[in-house]
Amino acid sequence: MTDRSEAAEQPGASGQRLTTRQTAERLGVKPETVYAYVSRGQLSSSRAPGGRGSTFDAAEVDALARRTGRREPSSATGEQAVRTGVTLIADDRYYFRGVDATELAARYSYEEVAEWLWTGELRPGVRFTAPEQAVAAARRAVGALPVHCGSTDRLRVAVVAAAAADPLRFDLSRDAVLGGARSLIPTLVAALPRVGGDEGPGACGDDGAVGGAAETGGAREPGGAADPGEPAAPGGAAASVGLARQLWPKLTARQPDEPSLATLDTALALLIDHDLAASTLAARVAASARAHPYAVVSAGLGVLEGPLHGAASGLAHRMLAEVLERGGAAPVVADHLRAGRRVPGLGHRLYTGEDPRARTLFSLLARIPQAAQALAAAHDVVATTARDATLHANVDLALAVLSVASDMPAEAGETVFAISRTAGWIAHALEEYGERPLRMRPSGHYTGPRPPQPLPPQ
Template sequence: MAEKRRLTTQQVAARLGVKPETVYAYVSRGLLGSRRGPGGRVSTFDPDEVQRLVHRRRGRSDGPPPARGQDAADPVYSAVTLIEDDRYFYRGVDPVELARRASFEQVAWWLWTGDQRPGPPFAAPEAGLAAARAVGDALPPEAGLVDRLRVAAIAAAAVDPVRFDLRPRTVAATARGLIATFVDALPRRDDATSAPDDSVAARLWPRLTTRPADADAVTTLDTALVLLIDHGLAASTVTARAAASARAHPYAVVSAALGAVEGPLHGAASGLAHRMLADVLERGAGPVVAEHLRAGRRLPGLGHRLYRTVDPRAQVLFDLLEAVPEAAPALAAAHAVTETAATHLPLPANVDLALATLSVATGMPPEAGETIFAVARTAGWIAHALEEYDERALRVRVTGRYEGPPPPQPLPSGS
């Protein structure tokens, strides 16, 4: 049987309504497969695969069309992260294995560009870093680390004249500089020692603790950053995609997502777990667990709606901490909480408890876990924003149904 005729890059671009450069971006992100044509000089594409992508981009469904006057909301397809069978994958690759072989910077650059070679270093632009430090210095003493990240994003955006350039490579370069600005704009702890290398993890460590940053410590932090880059359509990621759908620039996308991170059921959960572990170290697991349950509070750091058994991110971090002697008390406290709660509430530890164990064991402040989460997840938000920039504008919109009193209603009294 003769093979069906394959499409050229120009034909694919015409069917999708995009530029040829965008077709190559789809290939790098795994949305399309390609192979070399005769002579090996041009790429060709499977027409059926292209047609499936056309349907996805249009948000096509078998249901009835939207009612007149309503917006049709496209399904949010993504090729960034898959979560299934108690595991998760970045573009089909196990993040646990990635963390063993590649740095946070390498994984982020690969997610943004599809390039598996090491990308440019994560260096903060001078103007953006100066602006971020200036606004950080103006914050009141009670301002937290994540507060500093939020104002750093705004300040860095204000001095970046190309922030509205949404071409993929420009967005990736902007993200690289923003992550570096986040880290370098945070104040170093008073007696921090110099970092053993210039990686993001090595530069972030002395901004979270006064403990020396040895190679094992930096490896553990870098692993945490890789594992936390993305986790599907979490609240902050949906927020980031909604902003990108409106064609907000990358700084604004990240700023929007940072607002969602501060929720106690999202990025801030590790801070609650940190305080719980510190309490357990003083009073024991039994009284602390009982106090939480008596007050009707959920135990922070336990259970996850997407995992029936173990959170793989937590397991990796716990395994790394087992090799750190000074982490033993914090690890024992975390295990005691899990075992005590399991008497009546069999919920395994999640990544928030693992981050709390790391922060307690290394003398970091309670919000250190949230800071690590935000820096890491910035890479994931940008990966999702890059996908959204290639979609129909303003497609991420919740379809609402009005349930108020029917019009017309009289004016409120006193108007």
């Protein structure tokens, strides 16, 4: 148990003061090492009020951490853990900068939640716009791909094209990274082809305003979408139209209704980040090497395409479609188990109960009449598997309900995941840019033949 005298940070004349224990934790060292830093002149200390222990200037401690490279703590399983102030997952809930993520997603739009994650500030009504040059370059690159390419292929190519169109991409200052992120995300949406029709003037997702600025519009009501009657921004941009409305025609030819748009917007906000997922770790490794933000996003997209990560919702989509076709979950679940496959959309290693993201989306999907059959099929899957083991629904199953009910292709959930998570990768990149460069380089444990070995024969 932490002693009360060590529990709180103490303000002082030079700014925030840390106790010895807090200083050791921030540096990733033992308390004895802290006093070694003092003796070597690398840290200065002052006596705490009342004469008990020493205190240290927080800014000086952080500067030392950047110079020396603080060691990351280990998790309960012995794996390396990475300090982050972005997302916390605890007690079957998750939080963005300390605020319940499901409550944020229910009240605010995707863009507003992204701004909160990046800056810790809420900007009601914020909208992201795409630079015309970046959109044109991304569309040309995406248009050159074979027709059979999937959405993640298109997004990876679009990121590279947008990067090539941005001569300031190597500026890693905070303002530059944020400006680039606000323009990149709508550029990715604009680069995707419309479903069931060609792109045309005035279509959702057309070229945005030059500069990638974050424009403002009306804040949405809780669980709702931006006003569909808002006028387009000058130059044909849909700057006052939320990202969910721009993305919808890239996912389905069906005309959107307001509950469906609100559900898509909430899904985007819920999926922005989820701690150190595989793609986020890849993004942080790229940022540790001081790769520019576009390259960070490319690293994340490369990992996201795996069937155990972003593509998992596609497997759940196909399963739900089969359940609807065959009239029940029992034969479909049986076929999966007979083939030695996991039933998609069930269970999550970080939650003992239902995934809070799935719970939030299911409540919204219940308000959409055309989602009733797919939602019932999802509940049937959960109930069928519960006969042998309690496996709760995860967000992939909820995304599958949305995509099946909205006549979206199986890969639609992966597209939503990729667009949404781009903001999370940027949030982690911003953190990593403030750390010691190349700190995320583990040492290999060599298991090959011991040298010296003879040269192989010709």
